[in-house]
Amino acid sequence: MKTILWATLTANGNYAQSGPDNPPKTEALEDFSAKAKAAGNFIVGRKTFQEMTDPSRISQEEQGNTEGPFAGIDIVVLSKNMENIPGVTVVKSPQEAISYLQQKGHLTALISGGADIHNSFLEQELVNEVIFNVAPVLEGKGLNLLIDKDNYRFKAVRLLDCKPLGSDIIQLRYALE
Template identity: 25%
Template sequence: MSQRKLVLYIASSLDGYIATDEHNLDWLFNVEGEGDNGYSAFYETVDTILIGRITYDWIMEYEKGVFPYKGKECYVFTRTKQDDNEYVKYISEDVVQFTKVLKNKKGKNIWLLGGGDLFHTFIKEKLVDEIIVTIAPVLLGKGIPLFRDNSFQTLLSLKSTNRFNQFVELHYEVVKKYT
């Protein structure tokens, strides 16, 4: 049985930020895309979503309390114990061990949705298999970086590129044999 892939799927400004310092994404919605910019096709490849607590809270506020990922198995990583609800299970245990077990379960790919601290941990621990980043033609100058400063290197192999009007999607596979 082959292991499920953990895929980081996200949008970024050209200068590498996923949100402003205030967690604002208005800049992203001001760019002219094409259809849903490939979102639906990607969404069909996953059955599980991993979300950091700050990102989850932002999504719920933005969606006015309506959970947008119904029908998917969703886990929210949090440092404080929370009660599960009908859509998400809160995870306060070790994220690395939890994810290794999850990747070995049968199913479709796993979407690493956000946020920045979670990305850093997953990449550092070599849990990410693919990175799909959609670049918006915007320079934010500062904000929440897609990738934090780190003391490790990760080699990627380009799988594909797609253009959605003003957006460019870059799809990479993480090269696991790199040391």
Template identity: 60%
Template structure:
């Protein structure tokens, strides 16, 4: 199964932090919806899912998708399937007939998938903002202290958002 890690980053490399004063860029959100629809699914962490659900996240463009929430503590979440580990999430999607898994929000979730060598491709949407605070993608695991990635493509999404795609060797 091909696993794609999708994230929106700021121009200075942090995860873009969204909120009422700083809403996500519509071009990045549109890209996520298109990527999720193409994959037929997405995987998120519990906090990201709860934030999405608070904004009507399970419906709309995501109504017909398999949504998997990776959480050690959450057992049942409306509109989603829960998995306790990254591998369990991938196994569930594979068993449902998916050939691609889209990994979305949660810095800790991204690090867990990367640390276990479960990511095949990275999609970074670079938003035209600078943020003084924010999370970074940290590669804690010794396996990932340095890893070459292969450039696949770049494209402009509009609104100053640039998408970069890279492949990782597994």
């Protein structure tokens, strides 16, 4: 199964933290939605999933859409303590998420929100490709994407594509070697 990690980074290389002062850019969200629809799924952490489904963060247009923006997409939430949610599959490990999607017949898994989730997939070498959206913002103290939190090592990558998304966002797509 091909696994693609999709993340937004700041211009100074941190894992971008979105919030009221730094909301995600529409172009990045539209790109994520298109990639999720193409894959037919996405894997997300509990905190990010809760933020995504928080009624105060959902537009009026989306609230009126009973199908939701991810209708027909398999959503897998990675959490060790989250209760089951109708229409969402909750798993406890990256391997369990991938196994579930393979059993459902998916050929690609899209790994989305949460630095902890991204780092767990990277550390376990379960990522084939990364998509980084470089946001036009510098951030102070931030989180990093790590292939190994305990050791200093490198992982070669090969540039597959580079394109502007709009609003000064540049998307970089790499294959992990």
